[in-house]
Amino acid sequence: MSLSPDLYYSSIATVDLTELASRGVSALLVDLDNTLLPRDTSQLPPPALAFAGRVRDAGMKACLISNNWHKRVHSAACELGFDLVPRAGKPLPFAFLAGLRRLGAVRSQAAxxxxxxxxDILGGNALGMVTVLVRPLSSTDLPHTLLLRKLEGGILGDRVPLA
Ligand SMILES: [Mg+2]
Structure with missing residues (x-):
C-alpha cells in the first residue's frame, strides 16, 4: 500500500501526457475537486478546459472519478467531454474499476x-495504475481533507513537482 505518486506536477496544466503515453497510458481517471475545479467554484478554469483538449489531441480517453455527487460534478463532466463516476468512495477500488469499464480500458493502460x-494516489497505487499527483488548486477544502493535507505535507516532505 503506497502513498507515493509515480509523477508529481504543480498543476493539471503541466501534466505531461507524452510521458504518460510513453508508460503505456491511454485512459485517464481524473479527480475533479481541486484538481480540475477549485472546490469553492463551479466554473471550470481555462487550464481544465485546455487539459480536456490536450487529452483529446493525444487520443486518450478520460473519466472523472469524484467522491462528490452534486450537480456541478455532472456539469463539469459534460463540459469537459469526460465520462463520470460520481459518489466514488475513493480510495476504495470500485469507482476506479467502474471508470475503466466506461473507458474500455484495463489497469495497465490507466493513470x-x-x-x-x-x-487518488492510494487508490490508484492499490490497483497498480500509474499515479499522478498535482498540487491542489485551492486551499479551501472540507475539514477532514484539510487535516489529511497536513499529513500529506509530512509525507511529501521537500519533494518538488516535475514541472
Ligand atoms: Mg481532489
Whole structure:
C-alpha cells in the first residue's frame, strides 16, 4: 500500500501526457475537486478546459472519478467531454474499476490523476495504475481533507513537482 505518486506536477496544466503515453497510458481517471475545479467554484478554469483538449489531441480517453455527487460534478463532466463516476468512495477500488469499464480500458493502460494522497494516489497505487499527483488548486477544502493535507505535507516532505 503506497502513498507515493509515480509523477508529481504543480498543476493539471503541466501534466505531461507524452510521458504518460510513453508508460503505456491511454485512459485517464481524473479527480475533479481541486484538481480540475477549485472546490469553492463551479466554473471550470481555462487550464481544465485546455487539459480536456490536450487529452483529446493525444487520443486518450478520460473519466472523472469524484467522491462528490452534486450537480456541478455532472456539469463539469459534460463540459469537459469526460465520462463520470460520481459518489466514488475513493480510495476504495470500485469507482476506479467502474471508470475503466466506461473507458474500455484495463489497469495497465490507466493513470489516476488527483490532488490527494489518501484518496487518488492510494487508490490508484492499490490497483497498480500509474499515479499522478498535482498540487491542489485551492486551499479551501472540507475539514477532514484539510487535516489529511497536513499529513500529506509530512509525507511529501521537500519533494518538488516535475514541472
Ligand atoms: Mg481532489
Amino acid at each position: 489516476v490523476i488527483g490532488d490527494q494522497l489518501f484518496t
